[in-house]
Amino acid sequence: MLLNSAKRITTNFKKTPILSLVRHKGAYEGDEKTTVRIINQELELGLMVDSYATYGFRLNNGVTVLGPMALFPRTVLSWQVRGSYEITEESLRLFKILEPKIDLLIVGLETNERKAIDTAFRAARANKLNVELLTTEHACSTFNFLNAEGRSVAGALIPPLSVTVNEDDMLQTQLHYRNLYQQDL
């Protein structure tokens, strides 16, 4: 079961010509013609984070990931740290030795405490990495946008300690689970 799990995720994507990436349309196309593109729904753009929770993340290919993860444009790996206090130089080593070099590493921390940010920054500095240190909430969207633009980014994301939920989130969750598994309670 362990074998090829990460690979299987990568092969989920349909290959389509890159033409769909070209954005030549203006923002406004006249009455009743304006369209909206949701980058998370365009699977050819790569893996993105759909939602986050205290236990993990849901990606845009429908897979729910538990715990901290190392997210690449088409791949996801589990990242074995328990919190931002465990981010060491060693724990970011993979990002350092990758070829081609990644342009930017987005680190999503569960807190925005100065101490946590400092340790993460020092670890990244030791590996000579370009990092963006954000709280996980912001890191997810930053990664999505950069990945949609086709940049070589990587994300190291730790699930947040607490999540503030609004009505829309609750509705989305309800719809998601009811639709998927159609539970008869």
Next chain:
Amino acid sequence: MGALVTKALRPIKTFNVENRAHKVISKEKPTPAPLYPSTKEDLKRTLAAVPDIDEKLDKKDPGLDDRLKSVYVTSYGRPEDDITREKIQQNPNRPLPKNRSQVPEFEMGWNEPEEVPYGRTTLRKALEFIESHQMNPTEVTASKIALEYKLKGEDVEAILKYFKAYEIYIPETKKSAARFAGPTNYRRKQLQENKIKELAGKSEIVDKKQDIPVKDQAKNN
């Protein structure tokens, strides 16, 4: 200070202003603004030299017209296209790019290099050894991986310690209870299905009502 002076002088400035304004407006032909002294001098000089300058400027001058007809533009040397072609022939080892096809989409999201320097690895290879190590950690050890993939031993150890491939859990049936992990339908399908559900709402509301007591019971238990 300036403001005070202005305030004091304003009644004098605006004295009888309406009448004066009407006087100016009611003139049949407005008096033109005076010319600048240097412009006046220029005009005088021109008129002295050419007395019928106004008429001349209005009419078409055939002499000037003919002269304009004999003017034409030409270029010297060889066209740019020939020069480019020659340069290509001069340097056959460094041909200009000819392939204009689209860049293919890469499986990993970026183009993977064929040659990788020692001590570094591609993501594909990293996945490979992480997975094989997880399959049998006793056989595929860090030192073996380091030797095979030309990496530093400490790097491999750090990677194997901190990065793991995921175990995928797939629910057997759609009706099995939702747990944390599990693959789902593709999003587009989901959205379509959602729409249908919203339209056929009534039966769902009933379901909801039934749901609530069950949940409450669970809590009580």
